[in-house]
Amino acid sequence: MSRTQPPAPLPPDETPQDPERRRLLGTGLGVAGALLLGARESAAQAAEPTENVPGARAPRQGSAAATASGTASQRWMRPGVPGRDYLPVEVPNGSKLPWKIVGGVKVFHMVAEPVEHEFAPGLQATCWGYNGKVHGPTIEVVEGDRVRIYVTNRLPAATTVHWHGILLPNGMDGVGGLNQRAIPPGETFKYEFTIRQWGTNLYHSHHDEMTQIGMGLTGLFLSHPRRPSGPRVDRDFAILLHEWSVEIGTARPNPNEMTEFNVLTMNARAFPGTEPLVVRTGQRVRIRLGNLSPQNHHPIHLHGYQFRITQTDGGPIQPSAQIPETTVLVPVGSTRTIEFVADEPGDWALHCHMTHHMMNQMGHDAPNMVGVDTRGLARLVQPLLPGYMPMGQVGMAGMEKHMEQMPVPPNSIPMKGLQGKYDYITMGGMFTVLKVRDGIRTYEDPGWYDVPAGTLADRADPAELERDGIDPAAPQAPAAG
Structure with a gap:
């Protein structure tokens, strides 16, 4: 579970993200402190007459509100800054799209191009991505930001980018042929x-979607609120x-596959190639x-853990409507927080x-051998197929040792697995680990957890x-009822 980014130091215990607001609201000043803080914010905003009212949506371009108050393109807020305006999100195994400020606008540059990508150690494929990454770098902005995103096409085919779930003018929606001309190879739009x-949204190609999304042209688009409310989180992932469909021994995903996918990923990595999510005990996690x-x-x-579902791709859920769960269904084309x-x-x-989404590539399309008596089968087959050994008669668990001894096709990965602290972890695919530790000072992988004495199943x-x-050997009567 290697990290692709250097770990950031943890903040000290009880360090608020907004010390002034918390100090004022936590003393007898209470309401007076809140009013004072609001007055300071109002004064700062008055010095920037082109800003919107914080937290309010800018009117749609062409709407009556836009006509009455100036076009939407003229009404934006000062660029949000990490640390000052928001806690930066963490993208395990991923990256962020860099930006610069030009004339008060956040300027990004995306390059759609072929990318050599490793799903897990032993499995690599030529995918399509952005800026050398699969998935594309996460875009992180703040409500009220004006953004300018240049997209250069270095693919062999035309493409577009659709800003999935983002409220914007129709000509910026990115559907090839409907809202814009497709971006030809070699051009920049x-x-x-x-x-x-504000919330969690997505971006992806909207031109020949089955091919281009199937090849990896996707990414996350995150927007932070200008004025956060509710509990502040300490870790935001x-x-x-x-x-994906990556047939055994091939070097490219098959974007024409519609039903049978054999590589299941989190941030384009399959376990055991996924990074853990490391937090300190007591932290609030998103x-x-x-x-x-x-x-x-x-x-x-x-x-x-039990958690609450706090947001969808449509925005925040009111606290009274938040659902306590231990499993959240994330539909295709959606987000859940x-x-x-x-x-x-x-x-x-x-x-x-x-x-079957917790299996890696070679765990799919295997014959059902559960319950089959294979004694003597290897002796009969090995003269024809040297090295043959029957597999799976009691399921796939325990076969990792056999897989280590057997040659596998080039550029493919065994069914599942990673050696854990106590035994082999018979998982793969869409699987990772949340690592919660007392008193840690960095977010480096702390290794496997040492359970307290007397709390280990054995x-x-x-x-x-x-x-x-x-009496484990005694026959058991049928359960009552």
């Missing part, structure tokens, strides 16, 4: 609009779910989940609960079995 909302899979919805389950307090240390699984003591009247 410009998209420009004002961010009038973003994960994009996707599925996990943003987006799904641009070609076919499947994904029920993402977190072990050890969950929040919880990490109050129990340990290594906790986070994964899709469609069981072989039962014979004396305890006798004490509790349990």
Whole structure:
């Protein structure tokens, strides 16, 4: 589980993101402090007459509101700055799209191009991505920002970019043929609009979508609120779910596949290639989940915790309507955001609960051998196929040792697995680990968790079995009812 970005130092315990606001609201000043802070913000905004009212949506270009108050293109706020205006999101195994400010506008440059991408150690493919990444770098902005995004096409085919779920003028929506000319190979197009909302959204090609999304032209588009409300989080993660068809031994995804996908990923990585999510005990955690899979919805389950679903791609959910869950269904083309307090240390699984989505490439399309008596089969077959060994008669668990001894096709990965602290982890695909630790000072992978004495499930003591009247060898009567 290697990290692609250097770990950031943790903030000190109890360090608020907005010290002045928390100090004022936490003292007897209360309302007076809040009014004072609001007055300071109003004065700062008055010095910038082109800004919108903070938190309000800019009017749509061409609407009556826009006509009355100036065009939407003239009404935006000062660019949001990380640390001052928002806590930057973490993208495990991913990256962020850099930006610069030109005339008060955040300027980005995206390059659509072929990318050599590693899904997990041992499996690499030629995909399509942005700026050398699959998935494309995450775009992170603030409500009220004016953004200008240049898109250069270095693919062998025309493309576009659709800003999925973003409120913007019709000519910026990115549907090839409907809203714009497709971007020919070698050309650069410009998209420009004002961010009038906050939440977790997506971007992807909207030209020959089956091919181009299937090849990897996707990414996350995150917008932070200009005036946050509610509990502040300490760790904010973003994960994009996707599925691929990479046939054994091939070097490219098959974008024409419609039903059978054999590589299931989080931020374009399959376990054991996924980074863990590392937090300190007691921190409030947000996990943003987006799904641009070609076919499947994904029920993402977190072990050890109950959480609340706080946002969809349509925006925040009012606290009274937030649903407590341990599994959240993330539909195709949607996002869901969950929040919880990490109050129990340990290594906790986070994964899709469609069981075949926790398998890697060579675990699919295998014959059903469960219950088959294969004694003597190897002796009969090996003269024809040296090295043959029957597999799967009691399921696929336990076969990892056999797989290590057998040659596998080039550029393919075994069914599943990673050696864990106690045994082999028979998981793959859309699976990662939330690692919660007491008192850590960095977000480096802390290794496997050492459980406290007396809290590890293990072989039962014979004396305890006798004490509790349990005879493992005795036949069991049918359960009552």
